[in-house]
Amino acid sequence: MTIIATNQLSEQQEQEVRQLIAEIRAYDNFTREPYLSNMLNFDQDMPAFFLAYEKNELRGFLTVYADGPNEVDLFIWVAPAYRRQGIARQLFERYQKETAIYGLGNPSFNIERHFLENNPWLLSAWQVIESDESEFWMSRSRDKVDIEERRDIIVCQAEIQHLEAIAIFQSETFEEDLEVCRQYAREAIEDESSLLYVVLRADEVIASCTVDLSSGDQLLYGLAVKNAEQGKGIGTYMTKFILNDRIESDNRPFQIAVEADNAVAKHLYEKLGFVTSSEITYLK
Template identity: 45%
Template sequence: MIQATNQLTEKERKAAKALISSCQNYDQTFREPYLSNMLNFDANMPSFFLYFHEGKLLGLLTVYADDEDVEVNIQVHPNHRRQGIARALYRNFERETASYPIRSVTFQTERVFLDHHPDLASHWGVVEDEETETWLGRDCTPYELELRSDVEVLLAEPSYLEAIAQLHHQAFSDEAETLEVSCRYIAEALEDSDSLLYILLKEGQVIGVCTVDLSGNNNYLYGIAVAEAYRGQGYGSYLAKSVVNHLIKHNDKSFQIAVEDDNVGAKHLYEKIGFAKQTQVVYLKQKG
């Protein structure tokens, strides 16, 4: 039986985390799918497809859709693979989302998984995208960090929304995206109970930002950016270290960061502050 929903219950979320953990332990993978629809362009669109057999969750398809080019992740329990569960989940996804304006579908996977399943891409009729990401991890040992007097790291409040959105838009948006998209992204991150949004203030101005997803088994840091005029001055590493130290006081999770492989500078920064490579994330796109 397959259930489709736009929001997981606490019981479903717990079962999903257990399934993801089983798959990661078996496959030696590290990337956790996002278990919230907070950033999806349509909150009503089904974002989670759960395959149950005799009350046990054996398969999970998640949809990340901050625009009409959506990303899909499929997890199937190691003891129940090659039984058509992944195909059944994907067909259900296609049916349930047929009325939504989806432009393209990209599958998320990891290099280690492809290495162990070399025929996967051909069986699904997909090809690798040129863009890849490296995911890096770190344990929960605090940094020895000397406080800087010229800047302050704070949890963001709604009053900073526009300033954060301006910085986010400059750092991450392509030419097709508007400032309005960044405002929506920041507003939803502020509202999400599974997210924390940190800012770096200098003379009352937002010069840095870092978002943390708390929904998985790790503290996942993403959207780290420093205003262009302040780059190369140690502000990025100070922000990341401050966020890590703050979170260590509140939970015992390890940390993860993702960086695009062509962003050599950011990758070097994260390695310099003690993050080590865990995995390479690969995106598979449908031919044509």
């Protein structure tokens, strides 16, 4: 078994990973896809992708999503024909070896609940427990939505001149370090695989949402409205605008994630045509 560690997939590697993702999603009825970009990792020089090959055939991979040294999520996917052969364990051990110098805390393993229910032996085999946090992944087709006219606000794709205002707004809303928000906003604006939308009232940024285009679906994430502006329909209006705007230029369906205990947000997305496809839980 040959395992390749890299911080960025080559075009050939990405193609192979995407083919394996499609095979596994079909076999296991998975909804969520692993991120194939390291844009949001706190250290982009750190290996983020581990690929397991046997005779030039990709049989499994591990991806790293790390907001910070103590906020590390891992995906480990193995081809159905080669499971229970130690590939996942070898990938994880290589991850531990290659990332030791970065001082990472214990990671969480992302897993869809129905897969865990069908494979309960994973808990004891990997000596992990299920956390009390989970999120629903919701999917939506490309049907357009009716959107009301509003003259008090403008929705547009962010430009570099909006960077500082976005960072300040997101830092306050997400209670996150300003420099981290500044870095994420810059990357979301400049990265070709993402689109950062903002809502402006005059020149003030009052809401934002990013669309990730790196997977097979269009993933909406980081949707937030400034605290003082909540309850005014701004989040709903922005989401409707984004859906219609993306339908005009992309033929992929949509996904969005919502925390399992956030009934208000889940109800909002259901009104916009999203349906729950799966529940993601975390093994620690």
